[in-house]
Amino acid sequence: MSSIEINGGNVVYEILGNQGDELIVLTPGGRFSKDIPGLRPLAEALVDGGKRVLLWDRPNTGASDVQFYGQTESHMRASTLKGLLTALGEGPCVLAGGSGGARDSILTTILHPELATKLVVWNIVGGVFGSFALGAYYAIPSIQVVQAKGIEGLFDLPEWQERIAANPTNADRLRALDRDEFLQQMLRWLNAYVSKPGQTIPGVDDLDFAGIRIPTLIIRGGKDDWYHPKRTSLEVSCLIEDSVLIDPPWPEDAWERATEDRAAGKVDGYNMFDTWVQAAPEILKFLG
Template structure:
């Protein structure tokens, strides 16, 4: 495990594989920690890639980070990621992400094309129901809690309580925020999760998506995936010129089964176990993308 200070906060990360491998960064869904992609990262490292897995600010062991300099939390994560890649001294990197990680990866490719060798995505969230659900899950509960009980009450929410347990610095970072400041930032970030015409991806305009020039591959969503609609998948494909859609390496209803089990048991989302099956697709994409591809 390594760490570096970026934008005034500590970011925790690991690098797997050989130094001379093709550089790849993995970003998971939700606010999940880097450990959810360590198994996939190990498979890619065994295949000869150099793999970065990281804890985004507000997830895992990294410091929490709130600020109105970024229009969304995903933009903050993309900014952090590009600085992390430059800190490592890497050149253009294959940027890989699922669900919320796909959103971060898209924004990274959009705003920082100089560090994006290629873009590999799956479980892309979009559409009315998923977008509203994300806004509620990431933002609304925190605003409501802050209004009722201040920052102290927010710190007691399960996600943030775990961030403090894993990283005691986060207690002081929360205590340095006023309720008004936290609510103001959260309201700004909430605006991305209002379904808006011309925004297939929350917080990203379609005309911006159309400017992405990095080679892009998208694993097709399941036909009945309510959280990552098939329409969103193909809309992103249509907007990113030259992108390709590949068939999923898991069963058609794999996400639905995993998510339903999570809702039933209340346990962790075992849909993350699907990620390892994407390893052969990512290896092939990385080897055929960017400088020296096919050499």
């Protein structure tokens, strides 16, 4: 595991596999780190299939530095990934990700097409519930606590406590934030999650998908998954010309069961990303 400074913040990353093999950037969802249970088994399966895999803690995840800039958080991550691949002398490469990582991968392909040879996405967030739920979870708590207590209020939130525990320098980075600038930035990020005509996925205009001209594999969402609707996957497949859409290799209700098990605190239950390893054969087949 290594780190490198990108756009004013340290980014933690590691590369699995053998030098010379095709590189896949593998990105999980939410503000989860590269060490979220379920992600590494997929990475290792891809390595066993003859690929290299870059795992990275995006800003505001894992042990990387917290950062707040850009039109959306995914725009910031796309800029970070461009800087990371450039600094490492890597790319173009395969961009792959699920849930929020799917949006990050899509946006990176749109903004920096020179980085991507192929695109693989699954569990794509969309719909009114999915979008509003993300805004309520990732933006509103920080806005409310800073309005009430100032920047110091961020230290009351478990999310930022975890970032400090993983990387103690994040405490000083948070304290250095300007209250008003932070609130404006979080409002900007929150706005991306407000459902709008002409935006199938949060913060990305449908017209921008026309810029994706590389082979794309889409694993559709489960039929009753409110966070990653089947409909959103179908719409994205229509927006990306000649994309390949396949049924999920995991159970249709995998996300719902994972949500239930997590809420119940089941140690031996589903984790959100445990089923992702089941996509390895389809991904390897698509990559050829």
